[in-house]
Amino acid sequence: MSSPAAPAFPGSSPKAESAGSSRRRAGRRARRPTVAVVGAADHLGTLVTERLVAEVEAGAIGKVLALDVERGTAQHVTWRVGPLDAPDVAEQLRGADVVVMLAAPTDLASALAVPAAKRRDHAVRRAQAVATACAAVGAQRLVAVTSAMVLGAAADNPVPLPDDAPIAAVPDAGTVGDLLEIERVLARVHRTHPGVAVTVLRPSALVGPGVDTIVSRHFEAPRLLVLRDGKTCWQFCHVADLADAVATAVVQQLDGALTVASESWLEQDDVERLSGMRRVELPAALAFGTAERLHRVGVLPAPASDLAFVVHPWVVSSARLREAGWAPVHDNETCLGELLEEVRGHHAVASRRLDRKDAALGAAGAAVALVGTAALVRRRRGRRS
Template sequence: MSSPASPQRRAVRSRRTAVDVAVVGAGDPASRAVLRALVTAAAHGEIGRVVAVDVDRPPVGGVEFRLADPGDPHLVDALRGVHSAAYVAASTDLAADLVLGARVRRERNLRRAQTVITAAAAAGVRHLVVVTGAQVYGAQPGNPVPLDEDAPLQAPSDEGQVGDLMDVEQLIAVARDVHPGLAITAVRPAALVGEGVDTVTTRHFEAPRLLTVRGAASAWQFCHVDDLGSSVVVVLARGLGPVVTVGSEGHLGQSDLERLTGMRRVELSMGAALGTADRLHRVGVLPAPASDLAFVAFPWVVSSRTLREQGWAPAYDNETCLGVLLDTIRGSHAVAARRLDRKDAALGAASAAVALVGTAAIMRRRRRKGGTL
């Protein structure tokens, strides 16, 4: 799937008055960061009212709270009277997603995204920002660094979380034709970091070693949730679209990761890594599909070009983001996104490769003893 072929203006409206903005679903770290940034912008007159729409009141002051379930059609009532809205479709709570399971998670995420789009159009919202992720571009050996915003979307549409985002992007593409009065901007951040963020990417750094793929040149780029928040403010205040990418400037290489984390690498061939991960995923040991290994091996760096043309700049560089990530995962242990307790992590022994195989043995032993995963 690729971006819409027909050219669209970068600005979807002229900025004449401060707009009232609703943030739909305000309980996750990324949405709270968007709310905080909007409240700050409202204090400076760049944004009008800031409305939080969710089933629980968020811990952010200076917002008007409206009670509504983001997945319920009655959401339309909570969106009336606002010019613009923002919705974070990217998940930052992997633990909760794993409890749901892949099928239920996919159905919930698509239902929410479809409900938000339909309700926004029905309520007369003029501009909707949907936060997905730069992962939708796919991680490919031949990817340019950085990728252009209008680069084709080449990520696999499998059962993983990236597949969820690919489906949301498809919903956006269809909605642009179905609801011509609603301008929709897809904001695609690099790997998110921040307090409370739990993703496959953050768990990569909970492993005993950094898994690398022989012959691959990885490129790591991050986006702090606060930078995501400030970027959404710029998109909403200046009506940017239809696609905006956001991330820290540049990227880190594998040697940079090892220097900054103090972790050592373990190197496998792509065939060995994919084969092991695929087998363990099929038996339910590893939560992420084998295709996610591509995001460790190959680049998917974005440029933030449109935002920079508007004078925006990230407050966090990649090194600082990595430090934030390491602080948030302190004390946690994982192998290929499967969280382990300390005893299991110790059994991971010499390397991530050994840990992958060791995890399978641990889980088989637990099943024989009647335990749960």
């Protein structure tokens, strides 16, 4: 049944609307589902949409709808273009049985270009509008892609974190804080729209063409920041593997929280060996204090709390997806190599080429590493003189 919170159609009573929704759902169960992708125009959206089109060809899905504020490049889908954060999104979702909402941050440059309050408001309004629209059009499932960052990065985290690990990230004004607010909206769906099942996929650090995140920018500094007496574990998720995970969740109708990542993880020594990069080692208090000062004076646009995600572990298991038959094609070594290739030399974000140093200052770990490296160079010069 549709939730009482769902907007009534003109001229219909809540009772009639509820009965109509039940009839629509019963009819849809007898045919292959129509799947709508919200946020289908960027690179991740294109991969997810094309992967779902493959399921149409395999006979598991009937049709794919692609929604965004502009038309993307995915073919063999029905494009519906318009705002995604307003009640009108219900019209774009008309006919959808399953809705995939992509909220995983992959374009840090664009995110940092928008004032934090405005960006947060847009993210929350979009999540609320899509959830409400799912109930209004009679969709049976909402599959949301956020990030394993919501589980938090901490020195005492178990390695790996299970699928049902509690949300423990520190609320902040950055993209992690945005994800926490989106997850709060998703957590209320079962109460406000009880007829809509919710699946949440939480990938580890994303890697792939065009991906720009606080983790990828960490590797744009001259050295890798390491905390003294700390332990860093690196785990990645290729966007193509994430697209496969979305298809698995949709086709197999998986419920609840699902983590997504490459098999196992890399130690800090492995990353330095594979990348050829050297470390700059700082005490935790100095590293976080430096990040906070840089953020306070406006040098670092991202919050200092982001630093935790490149110095503390937040490795995940992907256990439930593996039980469902999903397996990543890309291992962590391959993902690291692709990440390094993306940030090496010619790094472009949203079609705008960034200077290496300027790009690095977008992430706490890279900024602190730059400061730490500069201090190390000054100390060495002082010794020589």
